[in-house]
């Protein structure tokens with residue numbers, strides 16, 4: 001079992017908070033599609049013995065490529081490996097989802113859309129430098145549902161330094177009224193070299209207080225539960241049957257191949273990744289599989305690395321981690337960790353069906369809690 005991630009490094013405009021790998025220079029799109037197809041042809045035959053089950057186009061903004069180019073990349077992937085396709089997701093921005101564009105994505109076989117909405121508040125959208133309006137986003141999601149997409153996920157953000165006090169509650173109500181079966185809700189973080197990061201550095205904005213973030217998190221948990229969503233990972237909520245299979249596979253340690261600039265891959269304790277540069281990736285792909293290998297960096301994960309990573313991903317999920325499975329996989333015993341009993345005593349961790357997990361109200365502090373259990 002394996003997953004394929006395709007990184008599409010283009011966006012129409014840079015959002016004020018984003019540090020993903022992308023460019024707003026769109027001229028190289030068709031060269032990039034050819035380069036990604038070359039990488040697929042060079043890499044996927046090395047994955048014989050794996051059956052690919054999930055295909056995920058992320059970015060950047062994959063929808064900016066259009067269905068024809070997305071279909072060409074997918075076709076190359078289908079032809080160069082064994083597939084038992086269970087889920088095909090394309091991340092999309094609302095402005096790309098007109099009826100013709102949606103129909104074309106549906107026709108090539110895309111079953112799941114992950115739509116970047118972030119907020120419905122016009123001032124917040126302007127501050128984020130998003131292109132779409134609230135109305136564009138709502139009509140795109142309704143149109144996608146009418147056209148029969150099996151699964152629709154919405155991305156939203158909270159913990160913002162701008163917007164009225166009721167902004168998050170209002171955004172959630174509007175999102176929950178849409179025909180989507182999945183929500184990804186992220187706390188805004190200030191990354192270096194972003195407009196938001198600079199605004200904080202220069203004192204033009206103040207980061208929201210922790211109390212606001214916790215209050216908004218609690219609103220999120222309550223509203224989604226009331227609407228019938230399961231909170232299955234710290235940032236992810238799904239109606240029954242709506243969990244993201246591709247992302248769940250990452251958290252389970254399933255092998256995955258990533259193609260495109262900056263994309264990461266993982267298999268058999270080894271992780272490798274492409275240069276985070278469109279120019280370097282395009283140059284490399286012109287030199288065939290040797291060129292692609294040369295621009296990659298890699299690391300082999302030790303047992304300690306794998307133990308720590310299993311905690312980082314497992315404790316972000318409602319299922320948590322199983323000490324016996326961890327011991328078998330890494331040789332390291334979670335039950336022998338010094339801080340464990342203290343964390344349980346404080347209510348920061350709990351046992352559930354033989355697995356250790358962080359209770360939902362403590363997830364916002366999850367990173368600090370996990371750190372106490374890591375080697």
Ligand code: SF4
Pocket residue numbers: 010011012013014015018019020022059060061093116
């Ligand atoms: S948030 Fe999405 S659309 Fe905005 S710059 Fe980042 S990748 Fe592009």
